[in-house]
Each structure stands twice: as C-alpha cells, then as structure tokens.
Amino acid sequence: MNRIPRRILLTCLMLAACFAFIFPFYMMLMMGTYKSETLFRIFAVLPGDYLLENLRTVFARNFLHSYWNSLYIAVFVTLLSSLSSAMAGYAFAKYDFRGRKKLFNVVLIMLMVPAQLGMIAFVWEMKQFGWSDTHLPLIIPAVANSFGVFWMRQYIQDAVPNEVLDAARIDGCGEIRIFFQIALAFIRPALLSMGLLFFLWSWNDYMLPLLVINNSDLQTMPLFIASLKDYMRTDYGAQLLGVSLGTIPLIIVFIFFSKSLIKGLSSAAVKE
C-alpha cells in the first residue's frame, strides 16, 4: 500500500474530528462579537461588529477581580497540595514505619470518596472556624490531596534512588534536608505536571466556592461566569464574551504547558 495517500487520509480524518472539538470554542468566540438581536438571526460564523460594546458591558462588572481571586487561590492550592503530597508520598515510598500499609489504604479509600460526602458538615465546620466569606475554605483543605499523595508515592518509588539517600545519610545529612535538597530535585518534573493539574482543578472548581462564598467581591471565575446570566439576562452576546474572557486566557497558558500537563495525566494512569 502506498504510504502518502494513507497518511493524508488519516490526517484529514483527524482534522475533521479536531474541527468538531474546536468548533464550540470558535462559536463561543464569534458569538461574543455580536449584538444579541443579530446573534440569533444569522449564522454567527464570522466575527461581528459589536465586540467593543460587549466588552464595555462585561468590564462594567468586577470581572478582573474574580480573575485575581481565582488566580491567587489556585496558586496557593497548587503550592500547598504539591508540597504536602510530595512529603506524604515520600514518607510512604521511602520510610518503613508501623501502620504504613493501613494508612495507605486510607489514602486509597479517600480517592473513592465523593466530595459531596462530607460537604454539609464541612461547610458548617468552616462557619465554626470563622472562615465563611473568606477564601480559606478553598485554600487550606488543599493540604489533604489524596490523589496527589497516591501519585507522588508511585512516582517517588522509582524516581528517587535509595542509594542517593543513603549516601547523603552517610555524609551526615539530616532527614529533612535530604527531602528538601535531594529528593525534591528528583521529582521536580512530576511536581510541575501535577501542579498544573491541581491549578486547573482549583481554577475550574464550582461546587465548593458556590457553597462557601456568598460575597460577590470574593467570587471566583466559575462563579462569575455562572452569574453572568443573572445581570445580562438577555444580552447573550455580552454573556458569551464574558465566558470567553473568563476561559480563553487560561486555555492559552495551558496550551504552552500542554506537554507537561499531558505527561502528568498519563503518568497517573500508566503507573496505576
């Protein structure tokens, strides 16, 4: 069989599939440039002329504010989750302490627990802590990321050689310094891809902020996007422009990191 036509055929096939996956994004972008009345009369496949008006409508709201909220929350969540997961994963992978197996089973069970299970009491607990209408309920619980622990343990087992740790011990290096100065260096690539995922999940989370944030000054990006329809009732052009502005910048950033992100996702599945 001649190779080139086959290659072109498969590429075209995938291009068509790709088109189907990118199309809703494209429509979102295009529809944001139209006046609502025109939007539903024509096929909005080409850019419209109402972009500036829509921009004005969207920026009348505290749009940038929710951007900033989501950004700093996601950064803290990523740092907290990555550090605590790496530490716990390291303990599971490299120390032989009593009850290790039992404790690790707890991690595995936690992986199956739906976030909704403790939600009612969690929200109440946050109120008791005096954390309601702050961002703390979204940030601090990130220290307990069972998925991260599970993943880090798998990774550290193979990626951090025991010989190196032992050599450091012989040279009199303390256990804590060994972790921060030696082990962390070995797991840096995994930390990057895992951190990207944590960032993404934190940024996109909707249910938890919905339950613990009532103050519109504190709202995160998904809350902002969801609330667009409440004050732009019939202004669908502006509403979609808001959705685009709320999602596209992050997507562009992630396209640059997509290699690491994809590597991170796949290492979770392949190691299993």
Add this chain to the structure above:
Amino acid sequence: MKEKSARNIIITPATNSRKPRRGNKPGKRNRYAIFFLAPYIAGVLVFWILPILFTFAISFTKWDGFNAMQFIGIENYKHLFLEDGRFFKSLFNTVVIMGLSIPVTLVLALIFAYILSGKALYAKRFLQLGVFLPYIMTPVAVGIIFALLFDQHYGFVNRILMYLHIIQSPLPWLGNEWLARITLAIALIWMYCGYQMILLMSGMSMISEDVYDAARIDGANTRQVFFRITLPLLKGVLVFVVITSLIGGFQLFDEPLLLFNSSLSGKFPIGGPDNAALTMSLFFYNESYTNFNFGYGAAISYMMFVVIALISFVSMKIMDRGDRL
C-alpha cells in the same frame, strides 16, 4: 493495587563503618515519616474524616442549619428508599447519562489514540491538542455554551440541521426527557474524549514495538493486531479510565446545573425537564442548599458514596477477571 513494599525496606549499607551522626539508624530514621505525613494526615482528619463522620450523624436528623437538630432515626433513609422517587430517578439518570457518554467517549478516544499513536500522520501534536482542549475548559462555561448551541429556537445546532433539511421542525434538545440526557451526554463526550485519549495514548506508548513486530511476522493484519495485542495490553489503563470516569460521572454537577439554568427559552427547573437530568449530585445539592434539608441531603450523600464504592468495586472485579476485553 500491587504492593511493592519489599524493595523499599531500607537496607543499612554494608560500608557503614563510620558512626552515623544523626537520623541514620533505620529505626530512629523512620520516625521522620510522621513529620512528612503530618500535614496530609492533619488535613484529612480535619477536612475529610471529621466532616464525613459528622455528616453521618446529621443524616439521622432533621436540620435546616439554623434551628436545633432533631433526631429522627432512619426516617431520612426510609423516605429516600420508600417514598421519594427522586432518589432512584437520580440514580437512574446518572447511570443513563454515563451509559450514553462513557462508551462513546471510550470508543472515540481509542480510535483517536490509535490513529495518533501510529506513524502515519501529519501535524500530530496539533491534532492531539485540538481534541484535548475541551478538558481544560471550565465545566460551568461548557454548560452555558451548550445551552446556547442546543437551544430549541435560537440554537446553532437546530438552525444548521433545519438549513440542511435534516430535520423539519426544531428539536427540543433541552426540553425533552431523552433529548436532554443526550445533549448532556454530547457535552460530556466533548469534554472528556481528549482526556481519555491522552491516557490511552500513553498506555499504547508503553507497549513494546517488539510485540507488534512479532505479530506482523506471524502474519497478523491491522485489525488482529489491534484487537489481539493493543487492547489486551491496554487493560490496566482501560480499567483506570473506566473507573475514574465512573467516579467522576457520579459526581456530575456543574454541567447539568448550568446547561438547564442558562437556557434561552425559559429557565428549566434544576435537573431539566421532568427531572431527566437530575444527577445524584444535583439532587444532593438541591435538597441541601435549595430546600435546606441538611439531614436528608446528608443521607443522599451517604447513598451516593455507597453506590460509588459498589460500582468501583464491581467494575474492578469485572475488569480483573475478563482476560479478553
């Protein structure tokens, strides 16, 4: 999960003639584990175990969050199973929506992964990224966009189908019980296909080229190679993909909520027409935070967990046993 702990028992190096200065004896050293585990354990206790236990207690009460709790025994569970049809309906809906979306997603993802893993392709990275992109999208935004695209009167989908004369009158995508579920399934397929494709591709990349060569020498054709070699060797990844999809599917929340909330042609109730897209998670949310019936909500969340645990357990068993897929 295979325990590979044997290789982790730290062997004191034979060359250890010098007296160690600190933290070097295995027994003493292992105490440091508690230091490394402390943040995680504290977090799990405070933010997971404690609320989970407390929620269990709440599930035996009647509580609106303001007035005093009232112990009512197993009333909530009784109501859930015997009187309130919505619980089984939401379980049914969740299963149906997953039944519509997961197999299609998986098959598409397998095909894409197989094509993209092969050498016969141009612009591989671009194509891979294109299919993967929806996974990065905020689920809330997905709900809004699909609500507009699938709107009965103004939506792009109906208008293009009418324009091409595929349908005569606009379909009530969000207004009809089954069409609503299908629309939601389409949104989910769109979102998660790329994610599954990435996982499957990485699984495929782990299969050694030698196995394929050996098969070809034995005269296997492309189809035989795929079904007899690629698929069976992908089993581990497939199990992972299916189980994570199931666990995720049972927690489906943002997309159905926004999909039926953002419709142009009038607002649908939470859960869509006739509660057709009332997922378990939505049911839980609605009872707890719209009706402020926390005791009942707690009972629902416990039943959700039981279902998820059962399904993960059963699917793990089934996938483990099946030698052929």
